[in-house]
Amino acid sequence: MRRTASRPFLLAPPAFAAALVLCPSWAAPARADDTALFAPPVPAIVTSGPLTFAPLVRKVVPAVVNIAVTQDADNPGKHQPVPPGVKGTPFEHRFRDRMRSRGEEMLGAGSGFIIDPSGVIVTNTHVVGEADRITVSLSDGTEYPARLVGSDDLTDIAVITIQAPHPLPFVTWGDSRQVNVGDWVMAAGNPFGLGSSVTAGIVSARGRDIGASPFDDFLQLDAPINPGNSGGPSFNLGGQVVALNTAIVSPTGGSVGIGFGIPSEIVAPIVAELRRSGHIDRGWLGVTLADGEGHAGVRITDIDRGGPAAKAKLRTGDIVLTVGEEPVDSARTLIRAVAAERPGSTVQVRILRHGTELTVPVIVAHRPADMDD
CATH class of the missing domain: 2.40.10.10 (Trypsin-like serine proteases)
Structure with missing residues (x-):
């Protein structure tokens, strides 16, 4: 994959050019007459983080x-x-x-x-x-x-x-749905081929779409993540895995404090299915969609000939409101909702057609392997 400063890239190891940047102190000295402008310090905020990550690291x-x-x-x-x-x-x-x-x-x-x-x-x-x-x-x-x-x-x-001759140490999944922006995380892995390393930081955003696939829903982390950290975990303070470290944004190939992890709520069920069958079967509707037209739902702009939507008599111009019980507010939401359905199953699709709401049963097909969206 070509790497640019403007796009995230996967953490496969790049050329190992290293740079050390010392961060200056940006705090200006306080003046005597500034004292009244500031509230007293709040110890709860200062001490809310761990004094040391050492017990978590050992665990x-x-x-x-x-x-x-x-x-x-x-x-x-x-x-x-x-x-x-x-x-x-x-x-x-x-x-x-x-x-x-x-x-x-x-x-x-x-x-x-x-x-x-x-x-x-x-x-x-x-x-x-x-x-x-x-x-x-x-x-x-x-x-x-x-x-x-x-x-x-x-x-x-x-x-x-x-295959090891004895039981191995292991970690468990945490619930990434309970992770909030500002929560502490600790990332672990093998940066730059150096061997086991850990870094710490906070979750700086949720729900990031970095254009990798229609299933993007990344946690953005400011814990330093570097090439070689690919596939490593990010932990909450309880020692549970809440993200799978996957990509960074960087103009240099090293960490600039913007990394992305796949939330455990996505990773865990996919891992379970891979362990069960070795692959993932996803549902497919066979439509082209348009976002951002000032209405609820997403508009169908084209229908694949012979696809599930065509067989169910959906039409160009229909506005999809829900797939099953899930409201649809974007093309990505619809793709993910349909993909979660098992091929061959029937899903109820609620649409708006010429001002009238209809519910159309659609038999979901197998998502073609060569599709990239």
């Missing part, structure tokens, strides 16, 4: 893993350049050794977290999707080969598994 970091991804080289005898995502990092030496001995090409590194003591690990699809081999390193340095259980390109969620 959850053993379940956070590093992921190295390798691919067979086309010609083991041919010299392969060091990928920019590895050059200058601790993985460069390992890359060169493996290239000499095995004819492998290291694609990069990422993060993940164990959700089951049997070795079930959650990460991003873009971390493991092109791998011939996946190697997982635990916090104690133990390495295991991993197997891909399933992945979902549209939400960038993947599940892998390892």
